[in-house]
Amino acid sequence: MLDITAALKAPGTSIPFEHMEELPPVQTLGEEVTFPKPARVKGEFTLMDDALVIDAALTATAVATCARCLETVEYPVKAKIYETFLRADPRDTAEEDPWEERLVFTGHRVDISHLVMSLAVLDLPIRFLCAKDCAGITLESDDSANEEETLDEHPFGALKQLFTKFQEE
Numbered sequence: 001m002l003d004i005t006a007a008l009k010a011p012g013t014s015i016p017f018e019h020m021e022e023l024p025p026v027q028t029l030g031e032e033v034t035f036p037k038p039a040r041v042k043g044e045f046t047l048m049d050d051a052l053v054i055d056a057a058l059t060a061t062a063v064a065t066c067a068r069c070l071e072t073v074e075y076p077v078k079a080k081i082y083e084t085f086l087r088a089d090p091r092d093t094a095e096e097d098p099w100e101e102r103l104v105f106t107g108h109r110v111d112i113s114h115l116v117m118s119l120a121v122l123d124l125p126i127r128f129l130c131a132k133d134c135a136g137i138t139l140e141s142d143d144s145a146n147e148e149e150t151l152d153e154h155p156f157g158a159l160k161q162l163f164t165k166f167q168e169e
């Protein structure tokens with residue numbers, strides 16, 4: 001929750017702020033991505049009538065595994081936040097649509113956790129690599145070479161057995 005008391009006291013003034021937000025782990029394409037440290041949101045917010053404008057930069061560190069060698073990869077998340085939250089009447093009991101992202105606030109606190117999480121996830125790469133030229137696990141390529149040999153020998157071995165069996169009969 002972002003405390004905007006300063007903006008409420010001085011409408012129309014840009015208030016610098018720095019906020020830390022814990023981000024839960026997320027699954028992307030079956031990969032688990034974690035954020036061990038809270039994300040940092042740094043910038044300014046301004047109250048204009050019933051709208052709070054947040055203009056800030058989001059930085060975080062995402063931790064996942066390399067798609068090729070399974071090493072731990074740290075990815076620096078960087079995103080720009082420029083959003084307007086509208087003041088909502090706390091007595092307003094209109095039913096909330098959970099699928100609709102409503103950027104609203106009541107009182108002196110703004111819940112920016114969903115927004116921060118969405119922006120962090122959008123900034124993640126499709127797959128994580130420890131290095132652009134990661135060669136993957138070398139052991140794995142040796143194994144597949146051995147498998148190919150075994151497969152090559154196998155049909156002939158079976159044929160030979162069959163042939164021997166016919167000769168015996």
Ligand SMILES: [Zn+2]
Pocket residue numbers: 066067068069070071129130131134135136
């Ligand atoms: Zn790798």
